[in-house]
Amino acid sequence: MRGVIYVDILFFVNALIGYFLLRGAALLAGRIAADWRIFLGAAAAGLSSLLLLLPPLPQWLMWGAKIGSAVLIVFASFPVHNVRGFLKCCFWYVFLNIALSGAVFAATYYGAAQNVSTNNLSVYFNVSPLLLIGCIAGVYLAVQLCAWAFGRPQQVRTIPFTARFEDGCVQGLALVDTGFSVRDPITGTPAFLLSFPAVRGALPPGLLRALALYFDDGAMETGGMPLRLIPTKTAAGTRALPAVRVRELVLEADGAPRRYTGVCAVFTPEPLADGGFCAIVPAEGGVCGA
Known part of the structure; x- marks a missing residue:
């Protein structure tokens, strides 16, 4: 039985996730980004979640859409001075997305995930907002603890x-x-x-x-x-x-x-x-x- 997905909630929740993941990526990559750029990237992350609602796409098009959306989100969030620095931001953004996915899977492992929807390489779990916020906070806290323990990457101005x-x-x-x-x-x-x-x-x-x-x-x-x-x-x-x-x-x-x-x-x-x-x-x- 398929669950009901509310587009506004889907957008705003994923925009919030994108905001904290982009903040974490900036910290790990040692980048400085203007607040308006991070908000723009978060909005792009919210829009990218709407891939879930599209009709099923061919495999090559699904992978292209996922990779392209990640690149566009990072491009909107950080000024591009060179290819190496841009790819570093892309890596940390994707890494934190994977880490958050693992945190959500771990949090739902011992319970039944209700109304799971999958489409175009996107997975939607109808989890409680408190659980989702807790997972986001946990990943962001882990990034902050790593920066505190091992030192923050030198930010290039x-x-x-x-x-x-x-x-x-x-x-x-x-x-x-x-x-x-x-x-x-x-x-x-x-x-x-x-x-x-x-x-x-x-x-x-x-x-x-x-x-x-x-x-x-x-x-x-x-x-x-x-x-x-x-x-x-x-x-x-x-x-x-x-x-x-x-x-x-x-x-x-x-x-x-x-x-x-x-x-x-x-x-x-x-x-x-x-x-x-x-x-x-x-x-x-x-x-x-x-």
Whole structure:
């Protein structure tokens, strides 16, 4: 005997589940997401539950719909900076969904689950709201306990930036690093780090030629772009890296552009992390203290 499913309850209950699962996924993936994006993802999770009400679909279409809905939910909830970070969020969201399913199955194992409905790879248990809320709370509490016991993943904060040179500019995302502090040892000029492979296509021709000559041959161009060498501590150790003074650095922090002059751009020949950003800027008090 099939039970009666109320669409409004189905939507709101699954939206509530999605909200807490997305919060847990953000914590495990070390991501920062705006509240409005999490609410948007939760609404998408509520809508995805309506797959249960569709006519039976072919197997390949059912799997495509389930995978596609999960990807869309994560895409709506988190800003996408790179494929690796996006897939990490997808993994933790799916993992927590599986964990919640296991918790509900475990909670109903010793009792009779009434009015079970299955369709299109979706299973609907007519369980009491208190049981469902308890399962959600249990999974979320387990995530919080893991974060407390083993430490929270480092949350990566990136902001848009624009570095303007005399005859061109570079734009992209910059990592805000509280441990980054580099200055010209002679003039005391504050600096930020740029990945040469990531930004070379946007560099002015003269600067591109001078940096390519230095990184390829270890030679400084005479009579060309006025580069300076600044000792910089990176993952590869402390070494002298080429730098040039920028005309202006603009950081889009907290929705308000902050402009800095008299700042040096230091170039490194390696990509930064997983390619999700192409620059590293110091937190408040570094560049901002210039």
